[in-house]
Amino acid sequence: MSSERALPAGLLSALRAAIHPGALIDDPDRLVAYESDALTTSRGLPDAAVFPSDRDELIRVVRLLHEARVPFVTRGAGTGLAGGAVADGGVLVCTTRMHRILEVDESGRTALVEPGALTDTINEAAQKYGLRYLPDPASAAACTIGGNVAMNSGGPHCLKYGVTSDHVAALEVILPDGTPVVVGRGEDGGLDLAGVFTGSEGTLGVISRIRVDLAPVAPEVRTFLALFDSLADAGLAVGKIFEAGIVPVALELVDHATIAVVEASVFAAGLPLDTEAALVVECEGEPGEAEEDLEEAVTAVMECGAREVRRARDESERLAIWQARKKAYGALGRLAPDVFVQDAAVPRSTLPDLLPRFGEIARRHDLRLANFFHAGDGNVHPNLLFDRNDPDQVFRVRAAGAEIMALCVEAGGTITGEHGVGADKVPYMTLVFGEAELAVMRSLRDHTDRFGLANPGKLLPEPTGEGP
Numbered sequence: 001m002s003s004e005r006a007l008p009a010g011l012l013s014a015l016r017a018a019i020h021p022g023a024l025i026d027d028p029d030r031l032v033a034y035e036s037d038a039l040t041t042s043r044g045l046p047d048a049a050v051f052p053s054d055r056d057e058l059i060r061v062v063r064l065l066h067e068a069r070v071p072f073v074t075r076g077a078g079t080g081l082a083g084g085a086v087a088d089g090g091v092l093v094c095t096t097r098m099h100r101i102l103e104v105d106e107s108g109r110t111a112l113v114e115p116g117a118l119t120d121t122i123n124e125a126a127q128k129y130g131l132r133y134l135p136d137p138a139s140a141a142a143c144t145i146g147g148n149v150a151m152n153s154g155g156p157h158c159l160k161y162g163v164t165s166d167h168v169a170a171l172e173v174i175l176p177d178g179t180p181v182v183v184g185r186g187e188d189g190g191l192d193l194a195g196v197f198t199g200s201e202g203t204l205g206v207i208s209r210i211r212v213d214l215a216p217v218a219p220e221v222r223t224f225l226a227l228f229d230s231l232a233d234a235g236l237a238v239g240k241i242f243e244a245g246i247v248p249v250a251l252e253l254v255d256h257a258t259i260a261v262v263e264a265s266v267f268a269a270g271l272p273l274d275t276e277a278a279l280v281v282e283c284e285g286e287p288g289e290a291e292e293d294l295e296e297a298v299t300a301v302m303e304c305g306a307r308e309v310r311r312a313r314d315e316s317e318r319l320a321i322w323q324a325r326k327k328a329y330g331a332l333g334r335l336a337p338d339v340f341v342q343d344a345a346v347p348r349s350t351l352p353d354l355l356p357r358f359g360e361i362a363r364r365h366d367l368r369l370a371n372f373f374h375a376g377d378g379n380v381h382p383n384l385l386f387d388r389n390d391p392d393q394v395f396r397v398r399a400a401g402a403e404i405m406a407l408c409v410e411a412g413g414t415i416t417g418e419h420g421v422g423a424d425k426v427p428y429m430t431l432v433f434g435e436a437e438l439a440v441m442r443s444l445r446d447h448t449d450r451f452g453l454a455n456p457g458k459l460l461p462e463p464t465g466e467g468p
C-alpha cells in the first residue's frame with residue numbers, strides 16, 4: 001500500500017526523481033522499521049523515508065519538502081534515547097547513505113565527514129595518522145556523527161575532554177528552506193553558530209557536513225576496576241578521587257543488577273556476583289603520569305571501602321572491562337523486552353544520597369532498575385525495565401521516570417546529561433528554563449524555520465501563553 005494520499009499530490013514522485021533509484025520507502029510495512037529510536041515508548045510512522053546519497057540530493061529533498069510545506073525529521077542511526085528521530089507523519093530524511101570520511105587533515109588535526117559516518121569509523125580513519133576523535137558515546141559503533149552533533153553527545157571519555165560541542169570546528173547545515181550555510185565557532189569574527197546548531201536536535205535544519213577536531217592518541221593509558229559491597233560507598237569514592245586532585249579520563253559506575261546481567265551475557269568480565277557496585281577508572285597521560293594518577297585513584301577507592309581492585313594488565317584486559325560497561329545496555333534485553341533510560345546530570349557530591357533513592361522509587365512502582373553511568377560527570381542513567389505491551393507497566397515507568405527527574409532537578413541537577421530532550425523530555429523543560437529563556441529559543445527556531453517543518457514537537461514546549 002502506498003501512502004501518497006497522506007502527502008501532497010506529486011511529492012513522492014518529485015522526491016523519487018531527486019534521489020538515487022530505490023532510495024525512498026513509502027510502504028507502511030517497511031516504514032515500521034523506523035517507528036521508534038532506542039526509546040521504544042515514543043512511536044510514530046512517517047508517510048515516507050528518503051535516503052539521499054550526498055549533499056546535493058539532500059538539498060533537493062529539503063527544498064521539495066519546504067515547497068510542499070511538509071514536516072520532516074532527520075534520522076541518523078536511530079540510536080537516540082529521547083524519541084527525537086521519530087516522525088509522526090511527514091517525511092523521514094535518513095542520512096545513513098551519506099557516510100563518507102571526506103578528508104583527514106593530519107597537520108591541522110581535523111577531519112571533514114558526512115553526517116551519516118559512524119562515530120567509530122572517524123576514529124578508524126584518524127588512527128592511521130596517530131590521531132583520534134575524542135568524544136566516545138557508548139553507542140559509537142552504531143551511531144552517526146550527525147546524530148552526535150545534533151544531540152551534543154557525551155560518552156565515558158568526555159569527563160576530561162568535553163562533549164561533542166568541544167570538538168566541532170565547523171558545520172554545513174541545510175536550513176529548513178533548503179539553503180546551505182557553513183558555520184564556524186566565531187573564531188574569525190561573527191557568532192559561534194556551530195555552537196548554536198550543535199545540540200539543536202534537528203530542529204534548525206539538517207547537518208550535512210562536519211569538520212571535527214582530532215587529537216593525538218594518548219601515549220599511556222591505565223585502567224582499573226574497583227569492586228564495592230555498597231552502592232553508596234562507590235558513589236562516595238567518585239568524589240574522593242576528585243578530592244585527590246585527579247581528573248581521570250573516564251569514571252564509570254555499574255551497579256549489582258547490571259553486573260549480574262552482564263556476567264550472564266557474552267560480555268562477562270568475571271566480576272563476582274555478590275558485588276553491589278563497581279567503578280571503572282581510566283587515566284591517560286605521558287609515560288609515568290597515568291600510572292601515578294592510577295595509584296592515587298586506587299588509594300582513594302580503598303579509603304572508601306573498595307573490597308578489591310583489579311588493574312588491567314594489558315590491552316585485552318582493558319578492552320574486556322570496557323566491553324562489559326559499553327555493552328551493558330544490550331545485555332539488559334535478557335531481563336525485559338524494553339528499557340526506559342533516564343538521563344540527568346547531578347552534582348557529583350549528591351550521588352551517594354541519590355543512588356539509593358532511585359532504587360526506592362523503582363521499588364515503590366514495582367519496577368526493576370539497573371544503573372550504569374558516567375559517574376565522574378554526575379551523569380546518571382537509571383534504567384527502568386519493562387514491557388511496552390503492558391499499559392500498566394508503561395504507566396508505572398513514566399511515573400517513576402518523572403519522579404527520578406524531579407529528584408535530580410531538586411538536587412541541583414538538570415534534565416539531560418547527554419541524551420537530549422527529544423520528545424521524551426519536552427514536559428520537563430519548564431523545570432529548568434523560564435518562559436523568557438524558552439522564548440529566546442523559540443524565536444531562534446521560528447526565524448530559522450518559518451513554517452515549523454524541522455522536527456516539530458521536539459525539544460521545545462509550546463508557549464504557556466503567560467509570557468516571559
Ligand SMILES: Cc1cc2nc3c(=O)[nH]c(=O)nc-3n(C[C@H](O)[C@H](O)[C@H](O)COP(=O)(O)OP(=O)(O)OC[C@H]3O[C@@H](n4cnc5c(N)ncnc54)[C@H](O)[C@@H]3O)c2cc1C
Pocket residue numbers: 037038073074075076077078079080081084085095115136137138139142143144145146147148149150151152153154155156201202203205206207208329330418419422455
Ligand atoms: C546502547 C546505547 C548507548 C548509548 N550511549 C551514549 C553515550 O554514552 N553518550 C551519549 O551521549 N549518547 C549515548 N546514546 C544515545 C545515542 O547513541 C546518541 O544520542 C547518538 O548521538 C544518536 O545518534 P544517531 O545517529 O543514532 O541519531 P538518531 O537517533 O538518528 O537522531 C538523534 C537526534 O538527532 C537528530 N539528527 C540526526 N542526524 C542529524 C543530522 N544530520 N542533522 C540534524 N539532526 C540530526 C534527529 O532528528 C534526532 O533528533 C546511547 C544509545 C544507546 C542505544
